[in-house]
Amino acid sequence: MSFWEYANPQKFMQLSRKVMPWVAGASVLCLVGGLAWGFFGTPDDYKQGSTVKIIYLHVPAAMMAINAWVMMLVTSLVWLIRRHHVSALAAKAAAPVGLVFTLIALATGALWGQPMWGTWWAWDPRLTSFLILALFYLGYIALWQAVDDPDTAADLTGVLCIVGSVFALLSRYAVNFWNQGLHQGASLSLDKEENVADVFWFPLLVCIAGFVLLFLALVLLRTRTEIRARRMGALLARERMG
Amino acid sequence: MIALLVRDMRLAMRAGGGFGLGLAFFLLVAVLVPLGVGPNSTVLALIAPGILWVGALLACLLSLDRVFALDFEDGSLDLLVTAPIPLEGVVAIKALAHWTVTGLPLTIVAPVLGVLLNLPVDGYVWLVVSLALGTPALSVIGAFGAALTVGLKRGGLLLSLLVLPLYVPTLIFGAEVVKRGAEGMATGTPLALLAAITAGAAALLPFASAAAIRINLR
Numbered sequence: 010m011s012f013w014e015y016a017n018p019q020k021f022m023q024l025s026r027k028v029m030p031w032v033a034g035a036s037v038l039c040l041v042g043g044l045a046w047g048f049f050g051t052p053d054d055y056k057q058g059s060t061v062k063i064i065y066l067h068v069p070a071a072m073m074a075i076n077a078w079v080m081m082l083v084t085s086l087v088w089l090i091r092r093h094h095v096s097a098l099a100a101k102a103a104a105p106v107g108l109v110f111t112l113i114a115l116a117t118g119a120l121w122g123q124p125m126w127g128t129w130w131a132w133d134p135r136l137t138s139f140l141i142l143a144l145f146y147l148g149y150i151a152l153w154q155a156v157d158d159p160d161t162a163a164d165l166t167g168v169l170c171i172v173g174s175v176f177a178l179l180s181r182y183a184v185n186f187w188n189q190g191l192h193q194g195a196s197l198s199l200d201k202e203e204n205v206a207d208v209f210w211f212p213l214l215v216c217i218a219g220f221v222l223l224f225l226a227l228v229l230l231r232t233r234t235e236i237r238a239r240r241m242g243a244l245l246a247r248e249r250m251g
Numbered sequence: 252m253i254a255l256l257v258r259d260m261r262l263a264m265r266a267g268g269g270f271g272l273g274l275a276f277f278l279l280v281a282v283l284v285p286l287g288v289g290p291n292s293t294v295l296a297l298i299a300p301g302i303l304w305v306g307a308l309l310a311c312l313l314s315l316d317r318v319f320a321l322d323f324e325d326g327s328l329d330l331l332v333t334a335p336i337p338l339e340g341v342v343a344i345k346a347l348a349h350w351t352v353t354g355l356p357l358t359i360v361a362p363v364l365g366v367l368l369n370l371p372v373d374g375y376v377w378l379v380v381s382l383a384l385g386t387p388a389l390s391v392i393g394a395f396g397a398a399l400t401v402g403l404k405r406g407g408l409l410l411s412l413l414v415l416p417l418y419v420p421t422l423i424f425g426a427e428v429v430k431r432g433a434e435g436m437a438t439g440t441p442l443a444l445l446a447a448i449t450a451g452a453a454a455l456l457p458f459a460s461a462a463a464i465r466i467n468l469r
Contacts, residue, residue, distance in 0.1 A: 144416040148409075152399065155409050164466040165399050169413065172395065172459050176417045179448070183420040186441070187427060 016093035018236050025229045033226040039219030047212035054209075063121045064205075065213060069220035071114035074142065077107030077224060081149075082174050085167035095232065097163035098239070100170065101153055102231030106224060108146035115139055134184040135192040141180050145173050159239070252336055252344050259348035263317070273310040273353045274360060280306035281364035292369045299368035300378070300429035306364075307357045307382060308418055311389040315414065316407050318349050318397040319464065328401070332468055338461040343453070346387075346394040346460075354386030370433060377432025381445060385425040388449040391456050392417045398460035402467040421448055 015021045047065035054061035081100045088097035118136065119129045130136065152169055156162035205213070284302050285295055322328040331341050361382055362375050370378065396414035400406035424445040431438045 141416050141419055144412070148413040148416060151409055151412055155400070155403050155406070161402075161466055161469065165463060168459055168463050168466070169399060172456070173417070176420065179420040180416070180423075183423040183444075186444075187423045 013091075013093070016091070016095055018095055021095050022233065022236060025233055029226060029229045029233070032222050032229065036219050036222030036226050039215050039222060043212050043215030043219050047209075047216060051208050051212060057125060060121055060124055061209070063117050064209065065216045067114055067117040067121065068213060069217045070110045070117065071139070072217060073220045073224050074107055074110040074114050074139070076221075077103050077110060078142065078145070078170075078174065078177070080228075081107065081170055085170040088163055089167045089171075094163075094239075095236070097167070098235040099228060099232045100166070101163070102235055103224075103228050104146055104150050104153070106227045106231070108143060108150065110220075110224070111139060111143045111146060115143065132188055133192045134181075134188055137184045137188070138177075138181045141184075142177060145177055149173065252340060255331075255336075255341065255344050256348050256351075259345060260351055262321070263314075263348065263352040273314050274356050276313055277306050277310040277357055277360065278364065280309065281367050285368065295369040296371055296433070299365060299370040300374060300433055301426045302368060303361055303364060303370070303378060304381075304385075304422055304426040304429065307354075307361065307386060308389060308422055310357055311353050311386065311393060312411055312414060314349065314353055315393040315397050316400075316410055318345055318394050319401040320397070320406075323401050328464070329468060332464065338464060339457045342394055342398065342457040342460040342464070343391075346390045346453075346457070349394065350387050350390035354382070354390055358382040358386060370429075373435050374429055374433030377438055377442075378429045381425045381428035381432075381442065384442070384449055385421050385445050388421045388445075388452045389418060391449075391452045392421070395456050395460045395463065398463040398467070401464060421445065424448065 015024055044065055048062055051062070053059045081103050084096045084100040084103070087093060088100065115136070118139075122131065123129050149166055149169060152166050153162050156165055280302065284298075284306075288294060288298070319328060322331065332338055334341070358379055361378050365375055365378055393414055396410050396417070399413060400410045403409065424441045427441040428438050428445060431441065
């Protein structure tokens, strides 16, 4: 019994059929519970008032936007090295989800920034690097759409994902150099004294768990769809041949 | 390899458009921006480094789809793949040829356009130095984008979408060098980082580009 067994589409479909409803259910539970707790069960911040509550959407979405790209990088590497089709399809399935999370982070950030910073948008390093991340997602998705042959598309997007990761990281630190930040620093680090207060921290943790599970559920669902679409294409091709 | 370099440069110069187009575009940007922004010389001096770098970047982008597409259409790319020299070398040479016909002329005419944009006197040296150091990275990165999209019909727009985010670090450091130079500040740090990007991209990206071409020609 090894992890690689699930590279077999049949095995993957069997497992994901069983796991997916639980993941989706847990994600809904966490999101509803965490958001309700966050919105109604926590006090207003003394400086930010009730706008602080956007943290429960903004922070988890931003975290998952980055983690989705990391997951795509890992699955692309698995595809390029071990040639497991499920892996390539999972990367393809994750990209639009990651893009939407990036846009959620940008939109909620703008909504919060308007009352707090007095502007919808500032060319702050974090905001800028998220905009660039969104462009990387767009390019990646567009390349998948543009190439007809699925294996060629998987290879090319895999190479793009690896090169893109390096340049995304470079851009992240380049924009730091280019402008001073307006955005507050990390407030969830495990190794720092000063972090977000526990009242906000616990519901936030539930929301983060909810977003992770939501991402997992969506990727599983989309990967299953991709596998089914691939099978359907194969069946149609066989029918045309015979 | 030298034969390939000479061939590519000849083709780029003679086949019409490719060579002059980037330069003409760069010139147009430098002429149009003051018309759009207004002739206020302090404003122009302030934005000149950025405009010149963005103009050079877009001019570079303009001729990228020619790097591999023409060779792909007439089949000479297949011959190059099976040739005894490694494909990574071919890609590097093609990027070099692209740079010699776009990046190098851009670097040479940039000071003239700097006059149009009222670039402060201290900035000229740094403009030339930063373009000379940075535009090779633009060509190498662009060759990677061209390699990814070589088999596609109408790959031009996709090429820009793929390449522009990759250009971000080069643009930031390049424009920063000129800005700091124009203000009389020390330029060492961004210049070193710009050179590092060029060196790293030139050393590593040809492998990725060659892999992409092999995939596309499979």
